[in-house]
Amino acid sequence: MYLLSIPTLLASACLLPSLAYAHGHAHAHADTLDADKIAYLEQLHAKWGTDWSFSGISTFAHLPHFKCLTQPDEDFDIGIIGAPFDTAVSYRPGARFGPRSIRANSARQISFRSFNARAGINPYTSWARIVDCGDIPASPFDNALALHQMSEAYIELGKRNAPNPSDGYRGKSRLLSLGGDHSIALPALRALKERYGQPISVLHFDAHLDTWHPAKYPSAWIDDDVEFAQSYFNHGSVFWLAGAEGLIANGSSVHAGLRTRLSGGDWADYEEDTQQGWYRIPADDIDDIGVQTVIDRIMGKLGTERPVYLSIDIDVIDPGMAPATGTPEPGGWTTREMIRIIRGLEGLNLVGADIVEVSPPYDDRVEGTALAAAQLGYELITSMVKRGLEEKKDKTDAKDEL
Ligand SMILES: [Mn+2]
Structure with a gap:
């Protein structure tokens, strides 16, 4: 039967x-x-017409694929875009293979069995047109060129229309980026500032601050008074750079999952981070305050209205569960805790998101890192679709009351 x-x-x-x-x-x-x-x-x-989880060409969650950069007439509400760039990493390279591995590990997200029981919707059979946009082909030889290419690409992708906009979407499509090292958030934030005409709040899950002044790395070299400024573009300075360019909303951005060692002999890194307008939730806090209070603190800072860019460095998860990452740090959150936190944040007004620093050459045999990244992608897409669904419902209810 x-x-x-x-x-x-x-x-x-x-x-x-x-x-x-x-x-x-x-x-x-x-x-x-x-x-x-x-x-x-x-x-x-x-x-x-229907694939098994293990058959078919590898797109994210078996979504239809269009190379969105060259097909401007293909509209989408949510686009998955790969940014396979990893030459700004400070430790383990390999994240250029992240998008491929995350796509492969999303294979069991197939539309006929993707009802999210935690959220109460199936994001792949709801109102949104969700497509896999392919990758941004950025140079692995020249980081200045790569940054230029990625910035141009995100601005180009920001021109795509949303065919089924909800009120909250205001006709705008949204992107979920698959990294790549964390530096890809800089071009993404450049495009968002241009598109929304204002600095964007950032919710940043990471073991690390990523607000380090680039001169805190040995590469900030000066020889015969020549400053090699291009070395400033690195994955640990990405939010310092974005802040310096005025891309980040001041005083309403949050780090969560921190457990990095700091520079020097004191808390200067934290003080500089505070001066840049960031609020910090250390990884250890989850044992004392629990998942729900972590969620409450984040929502208290960000609310449900302001536009938020959500950036997940997969190293926020403990390297025992997610070993395949550029700069692993012991003592991280579990994959389950991360999923629960992301589900608790579904009220945010997400205007874009990324999942970065998945370096498949270091993954374990179950590919647990890329599997976690694919699941987090599913949860973020669920949140974007669910918020749009509720805004459409609010609009219908308001009409009925008139
Ligand atoms: Mn990190």
Whole structure:
């Protein structure tokens, strides 16, 4: 009985998309597509239109793929964009392979079985058009060129329309970036400031501050009075650089999961971080205050209205569970704690997000790091779709009351 029901389920799950496809096609070529052809296409889609988790080309969660940078007419509400750039990392390289590994490890997120029981919605069968935009091909040879390329790419992607905007989305599409090392957040924030016309609050999950002055690294070299400023572009200074460019909303940004060693012999790194307008939640606090208070503190700082960029360095999770990362630090949160925290933040007004520093060459045999990254991607997409759903509902309820 159960075995018999599976093909039936698959057939019914893909019936709607197949009809939409065939009818859309028929409109475009009314004179060439007859009823027999439509029936044939529907039959093909009924038979072959749905993949297993392990079959098909590897896109994030089996989403449709468009190279969004070269296909400006393909609108989306949420786009997954890979940023396979890792030549600004200070320790272990390899995050250029992050997007591929995260996509591969999202394979069990298939639309017919992606109802998020924690959230009460299936993000892949709701109102939003979600696509895998492919990657930004940034140079691995020249970081100045790569930063320029990534900045241009994010600005270009920011021009894409949202076909099904909710009120909160105000017609704007949103991006979830798969890194890449953490430096990719700088070009993403440049584009967001341009798009929203204001600095953006950042919610930053990380073992590290990433607000270090670049001169705190040995690469800040001066020789014969020549300053090698390009070395300032590094993954541990990404939010210092973004702050210096005026991209980050002052006084409303949060680090969570911190446990880094600090420079020198005192708390100067923390003091400089505070001067840059950041609020810090150390990793250890979760044992004393619990998951819910971590959530409450973050929501207390960020609220539900201000635009927030959410940036997850996968090293926020303990290296015992997520070993494949650029700069591992013992004593991190569990994958379960991270998922619960992200679910607790679904009220945020997310205007963009990234998951960075997944370096697959260092992953374990279950690929636990990339698997965690893929799950966090699913939770972030769930939050974006759910907020849009609730805003659409609020609008409908308001109309009914009139
Ligand atoms: Mn980090």
